[in-house]
Amino acid sequence: MPIHLGEDCFRPGKMKLQKLLKEKRSSVLDKWVDAVLNTYSDEAFRIFKNEKNQFANPVGYRVSAGLTALYDAIIDREIENKIPQLFEELVLVRAVQVFSPSQAIYFVFQLKDVVRKECEKAGLTDFYKDLLIFYESIDAVALLVFDLYMASRDRLYQVRMKELKSGAHIFTDGGCPTQLLREYRKNKRN
Amino acid sequence: MALPKLEELSKSVAKGPSLMTGGIPRHDWLETTPVFKPENFPYPTNPKRLEYLGFPNPRVWSPEDEDWKLPENWKDIILQGFKERIDKFRSFRIFMDCCVRCGACADKCHFFLGTGDPKNMPVLRAELIRSVYRNDFTTAGKLFGKLSGARDLTVDVLKEWAQYAYQCTECRRCSIFCPYGIDTCEITMMMRELLHLVGISINWCMEPVSNSNRTGNHMGLQPHTYYENVQYLAEDIEEITGVKVDVPFNKKGADILFITPSADVFAEPGIYTCMGYLILFHYLGLNYTWSTYASEGGNFGLFTSNEMMKKLNGKMYAEAKRLGVKWILGGECGHMWRVVHQYMDTMNGPADFLEVPVSPITGTRFDNAASTKMVHISEFTADLIKNGKLKLDPSRNAHRIPTFHDSCNPARAMGLLEEPRYILDHVVPKWHEMPENTIREKTFCCGSGTALNTDEIMDLRMRSGLPRANAVKFVQDKFNVNMLSCVCAIDRATLLSLVNYWTPGVEVCGISELVGNALILDGEQKRETGLRFEPLAGMEG
Structure with a gap:
């Protein structure tokens, strides 16, 4: 679903904030990633934060890569045309972890907090309008994440349904496998 | 609130x-x-x-x-x-x-x-x-x-x-x-x-244990049903290849007893792996037999207690003795191989009444199985290929771009690392490895082994399978991998759900399915579909 970030949002050269977001990219991302990883246990935080090999640390990798992709897509307005795949993969992870729906997608709003603090640190005091516009764009992204989260949950239910329909439940629920195989072969030919 | x-x-x-x-x-x-x-x-x-x-x-x-x-x-x-x-x-x-x-x-x-x-x-x-x-x-x-x-x-x-x-x-x-x-x-x-x-x-563990104890297999299939299901698969093979394959059952005096997980006889995609076995054995003219008594390779006793593991493992050897075979050939199962390689010898073994396995086709003596008398189908097949005994047409798998998932137990409990790879090299035009720290001894579990492959904990299964899926995703993106091959029945069942969530577009198969697709049978008709009735490359129209 393409989203619209608003007319004034991130128009090149117009916002002080956009300049700041570009300049402070690595610092903002670092803090944002930390904030999101902090939603896991302390022990997990240490490992998810420090292990850099993406295959030894899939959650840490997907958080970091997903947020980076999202951040760049917002700044460059790319997200209006295309949702970054890495970001979708992050939502897939959050959707099956031990979070309530609000906790799972809260990470989007955490960017507001990180950016506001970064602005204060940089001495930007007359930026409230910029910040409001930026917040609006985050809200738009949050709606998008809501859709992605539900799509992930829906996919999970489909997976569960498909497994049930495949007859694997016969393992435990009785029934006649031969009858199922007969039906299956019949369907396969049709 | x-x-x-x-x-x-x-x-x-x-x-x-x-x-x-x-x-x-x-x-x-x-x-x-x-x-x-x-x-x-x-x-x-x-x-x-x-x-x-x-x-x-x-x-x-x-x-x-x-x-x-x-x-x-x-x-x-x-x-x-x-x-x-x-x-x-x-x-x-x-x-x-x-x-x-x-x-x-x-x-x-x-x-x-x-x-x-x-x-x-x-x-x-x-x-x-x-x-x-x-x-x-x-x-x-x-x-x-x-x-x-x-x-x-x-x-x-x-x-x-x-x-x-x-x-x-x-x-x-x-x-x-x-x-x-x-x-x-x-x-x-x-x-x-x-x-x-x-x-x-948990029920998902104990029901299969109970079924195995009763009828010999997880599904509780009775002998006539088990027999009938394998016959169905033979009929499918005839439709696809034009060749009628024999399926010998409970044959006394056969050289080899073949045992595989019952999921291969019933559940998708295991049935295609089973068709691969049948095609291979027909091609070789193997003097072997299936058994309706030892109708399960899987042993959920391993996830229950050592006594139950011993009991369920015992039936395979009791049946080998009853039928008077020389040795046992095992299908693509996971934990059966852990039981056989690590525990069986001190539980029911050594199986002195059997012979050290020797391939009747190549003469290769499998000394690695000298004590257990049980050879893995991948060891058996790789040896056949190595000795030039199989006529193969890898292009019939051209619509597949596989990667290989080392199933935990064959990889870590019996060191089966090279043989499936060697087979893949010969039956598909190309395949791709997942990253080094996710394969071989370091392979990541499917996340649903030990009787955790039940749907009521699907969220948990997706979480625990993420490290495996993450590596599959990598090769899917990089090499367009569309098939996750493996040598374990639980994998074939559970990886399917895993890839459907994390990497849609990837399917799951056993290695023997790819062998069956590639193997050229005498007198076969021109093959237009694979063992799943899916059109081969160039036959899509």
Whole structure:
């Protein structure tokens, strides 16, 4: 679903904030990633934060890569045309972890907090309008994440349904496998 | 409900009890109360199954209830069982004693990597039981109590054992990183055995055990059904290849007894793997037999108790003896091979009444199976290819771009690493490896082994399978991989759900399916479809 970030949002050269977001990219991302990883246990935080090999640390990798992709897509307005795949993969992870729906997608709003603090640190005091516009764009992204989260949950239910329909439940629920195989072969030919 | 403040929201997961596992602790881990919710623990065993098997304390109960209806003297039973096991199994006592908590295993478990729950670190999962060991069986624990990491066995501690013993797939990835070689899988096995003593078990495990005990296989298929199902697959082969294949059953005096997981005979996509076996055996003119009695390679006894494992393993050898075969050929099963390679010899073996396996086609003597007398189908097939005995047309698999998932047990418990790869090299035009730290001995589990492949815990399965899926995603993106091949029936069943969630577009198959597709039979018709009735490359129209 393409989203619209608003007319004034991130128009090149117009916002002080956009300049700041570009300049402070690595610092903002670092803090944002930390904030999101902090939603896991302390022990997990240490490992998810420090292990850099993406295959030894899939959650840490997907958080970091997903947020980076999202951040760049917002700044460059790319997200209006295309949702970054890495970001979708992050939502897939959050959707099956031990979070309530609000906790799972809260990470989007955490960017507001990180950016506001970064602005204060940089001495930007007359930026409230910029910040409001930026917040609006985050809200738009949050709606998008809501859709992605539900799509992930829906996919999970489909997976569960498909497994049930495949007859694997016969393992435990009785029934006649031969009858199922007969039906299956019949369907396969049709 | 008051709206939470922003700061609280970000902290609430880490600091509060978690919604699904209840596992991320608010307090010191020794004092946490486990929380059970729907979908975070598999359904308990149907009491009828326990009664049938003669297991203790059959009853209707729910993990969500406060009262688990344990026997009054449950604590004595557990501690007595504990003592018996540390006296009987030297490895168990050593594993309880020798861990120095170095943490080498901490980030190696797929359950921890997917959940972030510290109690899924193998070291901490083992501490759940080790703390009780210290308390009741060591001097330091008796003298210093909590200071030495000891704690009393309470109902909550027991519940926590149950929660985490069923969040471990006994895959043994952690054990290859442990400097002491502690096999955390065996610790989980002991936890599950102890839980069985007071009637705590899961249905997805015990129903297959009960079925295997009754009709010989997980599905409870009766002999005529089992026979009929394999015949159906032979009919499909005839339709696809134009060649009628024989399916010998219960044939006395055959050279070889063939045993495979019953899922290969019934469940998709295992049935295509089974068709691959049938095509290969027909091609070779092998003097072999199927059995309706030894109709299951899988052995859920491994996930239950050593006695049950021994009993279920015993039927394979009893049948080999009854039929008078020379040796046993095993299909693409996972944990069957762990039982055979690591435990069978001291349980039911050595199988002296059988011969050291020799391939009747190539003359190769399989000395690696000198004691168990059981050869893996991939070893058998790779040897045939090596000796130039198979006419293969890899282009018939051109519509497949596979990667290979090392199934945990064949890889880590029997060292089957090269043979499936060698076969792939010859039956498909191209295939691609996943990253180095996710394959071979370091392979990541499918996340649903040890009877955790049940749909009521689908969220958990997706979390624990993430490390495997993450590597599949990588090769899907990089090389357009569209097939995840493996040599394990549980994999074939569970990886399918895993890829459907994480990497749609990827399918799952056994290696023998690809062999069956590529093998050129005498007198065959022009093949237009693969074994799934899917059009071959160039035949899509």
